[in-house]
């Protein structure tokens with residue numbers, strides 16, 4: 001009889017480095033300024049909170065299994081085909097469902113050098129091989145991605161704008177990327193930060209999904225809509241891809257309170273616009289101010305800034321210095337940036353607190 005050794009995960013599972021979320025709490029009492037997870041400083045729409053609370057009266061009932069009321073609200077808002085929208089528990093779930101449906105051992109999937117880490121995990125979790133394309137100026141490089149397409153490539157994941165760099169590709173470049181991919185390779189456009197982008201040459205992906213057979217766009221309610229705790233995302237897909245995802249997703253993968261809150265959030269566009277205006281104003285102000293104290297800031301189209309520290313002042317020391325002042329930014333070493341921290345745009349007070357602390361840090365010992 002074989003020696004007893006208990007259950008073993010599939011090959012490769014234990015080689016996956018788990019996703020480590022940004023720090024969200026510090027030891028000791030007192031409020032923290034948390035600018036580590038790209039959450040909105042304005043919070044959700046009060047109407048979304050109200051809709052969420054009203055659902056408390058129906059907790060014994062299963063939700064609509066296809067999140068139909070939310071899909072209809074999304075279809076109305078964006079002019080989409082409701083049958084091609086799939087909702088999920090955060091866009092993370094949809095990224096994983098795409099990998100589950102289309103990737104397996106022997107397949108390759110490409111993402112860019114500083115791309116969102118969930119892609120690598122989703123690819124490895126399904127036994128496929130991650131292929132990393134180098135970036136140019138901390139921005140995805142279409143030629144580098146296309147150069148890595150092989151007969152085994154099944155998927156390209158691209159966050160646009162990307163986390164943690166904040167850089168984006170204009171629609172012309174996205175179209176060029178799509179045009180260079182074989183028809184059986186899915187281009188996943190992860191547009192988690194789309195609402196924040198103020199650039200005329202940007203398109204989140206709806207047009208390509210509508211006009212091609214192999215583009216999927218993923219979106220989230222976690223960022224500008226302020227519903228991160230509910231775990232709510234959606235994908236707009238070609239019909240056969242929506243069909244595949246619907247076959248393998250959990251039959252009730254989105255909760256009733258999430259559906260209700262999502263609809264109310266979507267219908268409160270003034271609240272969303274306020275979040276955009278706040279972000280646009282502060283993104284520029286903070287980038288300028290941080291540059292002014294000797295930090296290098298990657299130009300961002302999203303709601304966060306990648307802040308690079310000089311050799312004399314390490315990001316690790318800065319992180320410690322900030323924690324002592326109860327301010328949390330995001331360490332980004334695992335994204336290939338040991339010398340940087342990512343700062344989410346917060347409230348006016350939070351931004352000023354972070355700027356003051358960073359100014360003190362940069363000035364200390366000089």
Ligand SMILES: Cc1ncc(COP(=O)(O)O)c(C=O)c1O
Nearest residue numbers: 090091092159163192220222233
């Ligand atoms: C680029 C990108 N995609 C997807 C997600 C996941 O968002 P969700 O909360 O919808 O799972 C994030 C969250 O940080 C992100 O930065």
